Amino acid sequence: MYYNLIDETLKLNPNQKFYISHDLSDNLIKHFSEKYGNKIITRQNFYHLIDKYENTGLNHIVDCIDLICLSNTKLVVGSNHSTWSRFAQDYKTKQKIEVTLDFQIDEYLNLYKEINK
Numbered sequence: 001m002y003y004n005l006i007d008e009t010l011k012l013n014p015n016q017k018f019y020i021s022h023d024l025s026d027n028l029i030k031h032f033s034e035k036y037g038n039k040i041i042t043r044q045n046f047y048h049l050i051d052k053y054e055n056t057g058l059n060h061i062v063d064c065i066d067l068i069c070l071s072n073t074k075l076v077v078g079s080n081h082s083t084w085s086r087f088a089q090d091y092k093t094k095q096k097i098e099v100t101l102d103f104q105i106d107e108y109l110n111l112y113k114e115i116n117k
Contacts, residue, residue, distance in 0.1 A: 001099060005077065006036060008105055009112060017041055021070040021084065043069070067091075074115050077108070 009016050019041045022029055026044050033040045043066040050061050070076060071088040078085025080098040089096040095115055097108050 001103060002032075002077075003035070004105060005099075005108060006032075006039070008109060010036075010039070012109065012112065013116065019069050019073050021066050021088070023084070041069070075112065 006018060009018075017039050018032075018036070020029055020032055022042070026042070029042055033042070043062055046065050046069070047062075050065070067084065067088060070085070071092040073088075074095065076085045076089050076096040078089075078096060078098060080100050085096060095111060097111055
């Protein structure tokens with residue numbers, strides 16, 4: 001589902017970048033970076049900023065960076081039960097679309113086009 005969303009978005013805007021916020025091991029997300037290269041940004045892109053201050057395992061500073069980055073996107077694509085993405089939307093982002101079992105890519109693409117007029 002997420003691959004399709006990224007693929008369809010890149011057809012509309014080949015320069016689009018995607019921030020992927022997650023609560024998984026970083027190794028479980030690397031397939032996105034392997035497939036899409038520099039189009040994918042994750043909290044790993046910011047580890048060098050805090051390495052000298054704190055171990056960059058899953059900790060509070062990394063979580064804060066992750067949440068602030070997500071909240072500064074134009075559109076949050078999240079699961080329907082994610083309080084993390086809901087907070088990011090409420091904090092700063094204006095738009096959120098939820099990925100559910102009946103998710104329709106056209107609904108997302110229309111919202112994407114509207115936001116990026």
